[in-house]
Amino acid sequence: xxxxxxxxxxxxxxxxxxxxxxxxxxxxxxxxxxxxxxxxxxxxxxxxxxxxxxxxxxxxxxxxxxxxxxxxxxxxxxxxxxxxxxxxxxxxxxxxxxxxxxxxxxxxxxxxxxxxxxxxxxxxxxxxxxxxxxxxxxxxxxxxxxxxxxxxxxxxxxxxxxxxxxxxxxxxxxxxxxxxxxxxxxxxxxxxxxxxxxxxxxxxxxxxxxxxxxxxxxxxxxxxxxxxxxxxxxxxxxxxxxxxxxxxxxxxxxxxxxxxxxxxxxxxxxxxxxxxxxxxxxxxxxxxxxxxxxxxxxxxxxxxxxxxxxx
Amino acid sequence: xxxxxxxxxxxxxxxxxxxxxxxxxxxxxxxxxxxxxxxxxxxxxxxxxxxxxxxxxxxxxxxxxxxxxxxxxxxxxxxxxxxxxxxxxxxxxxxxxxxxxxxxxxxxxxxxxxxxxxxxxxxxxxxxxxxxxxxxxxxxxxxxxxxxxxxxxxxxxxxxxxxxxxxxxxxxxxxxxxxxxxxxxxxxxxxxxxxxxxxxxxxxxxxxxxxxxxxxxxxxxxxxxxxxxx
Numbered sequence: 001x002x003x004x005x006x007x008x009x010x011x012x013x014x015x016x017x018x019x020x021x022x023x024x025x026x027x028x029x030x031x032x033x034x035x036x037x038x039x040x041x042x043x044x045x046x047x048x049x050x051x052x053x054x055x056x057x058x059x060x061x062x063x064x065x066x067x068x069x070x071x072x073x074x075x076x077x078x079x080x081x082x083x084x085x086x087x088x089x090x091x092x093x094x095x096x097x098x099x100x101x102x103x104x105x106x107x108x109x110x111x112x113x114x115x116x117x118x119x120x121x122x123x124x125x126x127x128x129x130x131x132x133x134x135x136x137x138x139x140x141x142x143x144x145x146x147x148x149x150x151x152x153x154x155x156x157x158x159x160x161x162x163x164x165x166x167x168x169x170x171x172x173x174x175x176x177x178x179x180x181x182x183x184x185x186x187x188x189x190x191x192x193x194x195x196x197x198x199x200x201x202x203x204x205x206x207x208x209x210x211x212x213x214x215x216x217x218x219x220x221x222x223x224x225x226x227x228x229x230x231x232x233x234x235x236x237x238x239x240x241x242x243x244x245x246x247x248x249x250x251x252x253x254x255x256x257x258x259x260x261x262x263x264x265x266x267x268x269x270x271x272x273x274x275x276x277x278x279x280x281x282x283x284x285x286x287x288x289x290x291x292x293x294x295x296x297x298x299x300x301x302x303x304x305x306x307x308x309x310x311x
Numbered sequence: 312x313x314x315x316x317x318x319x320x321x322x323x324x325x326x327x328x329x330x331x332x333x334x335x336x337x338x339x340x341x342x343x344x345x346x347x348x349x350x351x352x353x354x355x356x357x358x359x360x361x362x363x364x365x366x367x368x369x370x371x372x373x374x375x376x377x378x379x380x381x382x383x384x385x386x387x388x389x390x391x392x393x394x395x396x397x398x399x400x401x402x403x404x405x406x407x408x409x410x411x412x413x414x415x416x417x418x419x420x421x422x423x424x425x426x427x428x429x430x431x432x433x434x435x436x437x438x439x440x441x442x443x444x445x446x447x448x449x450x451x452x453x454x455x456x457x458x459x460x461x462x463x464x465x466x467x468x469x470x471x472x473x474x475x476x477x478x479x480x481x482x483x484x485x486x487x488x489x490x491x492x493x494x495x496x497x498x499x500x501x502x503x504x505x506x507x508x509x510x511x512x513x514x515x516x517x518x519x520x521x522x523x524x525x526x527x528x529x530x531x532x533x534x535x536x537x538x539x540x541x
Contacts, residue, residue: 119382119383123384123387156423156427157427168427285512289422
């Protein structure tokens with residue numbers, strides 16, 4: 001037997017032995033695990049193939065004689081025979097070219113991943129979950145959702161207790177404060193509290209039907225106190241209200257559709273409209289919070305309504 | 312040619328570098344140039360806003376507040392649309408920040424108002440009880456540096472063709488013209504005019520009096536800048 005083959009057998013045996021030892025000695029060994037068995041089989045196959053391929057080429061170097069016609073080109077004095085291109089190699093070369101063209105024109109994953117695509121998917125998924133979970137939320141749960149949105153978004157101005165933090169924002173525990181009523185009467189309003197209503201005129205457009213004259217300072221004070229008090233008390237204010245404000249806001253202050261908002265109590269549409277459009281009033285400007293979705297706005301409305309009911 | 316290159320490894324390496332660098336340039340540069348153009352709705356800073364921006368930098372607001380909204384739902388829910396590179400086209404330097412001790416301010420103009428900022432700068436804990444931000448009371452007395460802001464405007468208008476006094480497209484389909492004065496005096500007048508609009512929504516009487524006298528406290532410039540962040 002050729003010495004080379006002998007060495008091959010010895011090395012193979014040594015490496016297989018080493019493999020066996022390392023697997024056998026390790027904790028658990030093959031353990032009947034299909035993955036372990038596959039890995040070891042692969043290792044054995046690699047050892048055998050490597051050793052015999054190496055032997056083949058070493059033999060070839062030992063015994064082969066170079067024959068054939070040399071090419072004219074010489075690379076640093078290393079010549080090359082004019083042998084035909086190996087068939088398998090040629091097939092792979094052409095195949096790679098065809099694959100390359102396909103990959104370049106059709107196969108390249110242009111839209112496989114993008115950060116924005118991932119973001120859009122995330123948003124779509126979260127929105128779907130939200131829709132599914134809160135499709136028919138109502139009552140106490142809606143108020144709870146409103147409270148959590150309020151604490152996240154509204155609290156920084158209106159305060160944790162929704163009291164407006166000493167006049168920094170509107171006190172949401174009451175429908176209107178006297179200074180707000182006064183400011184609206186003096187300056188008018190076009191805050192789209194109903195979404196589409198007529199703008200309210202300022203004091204130069206507000207007549208007291210009883211006296212037939214423009215509303216006076218005393219009347220403004222009286223009616224502001226009356227409205228801020230929840231549409232009760234202050235006889236004079238009630239009288240002014242009935243003769244000046246009631247034509248649009250209704251005798252009970254509950255407003256009229258498409259004309260004037262409810263000023264006796266909060267309504268869901270009023271609050272969602274303020275969240276959508278923002279508002280500019282006696283205290284300052286409230287920014288629109290249109291990033292809240294419809295359900296969240298509804299929830300905030302439910303929460304604010306629950307506040308003014310003293311619940 | 313190729314024989315020569317094969318015999319000169321150094322020049323061969325140079326040739327390889329040039330080929331790859333050229334490929335990189337034509338791949339990267341056009342896209343980069345496109346993405347860094349201002350997006351519709353991004354307008355240059357006015358003189359007062361730029362002075363406010365300098366106040367922002369001077370007080371190291373960017374050490375605690377980032378101006379970069381990442382594309383995650385948790386961020387866009389809280390801060391608004393994720394940031395686009397074109398939105399920083401007029402930021403020199405950009406103020407992305409690398410740490411959020413406080414919230415992101417990229418679009419703070421959308422959800423905070425002049426009077427809120429005023430209350431907040433005087434005493435942050437009064438509006439946000441858990442806030443650890445210190446009060447910035449000196450902003451109410453220090454005067455904003457309009458001269459520097461105007462010098463910056465002149466520079467960027469000349470060297471980077473920032474479109475001052477030119478219509479820029481806005482999101483609603485209209486255009487907006489950001490004015491820049493022709494002289495220092497005119498720049499001061501424009502800044503004061505803008506400051507008066509801001510001060511109309513403020514409560515602090517000393518600040519109101521200062522603006523009425525023609526002075527511009529830093530707080531006014533800063534609020535103008537914060538309101539412009541949208």
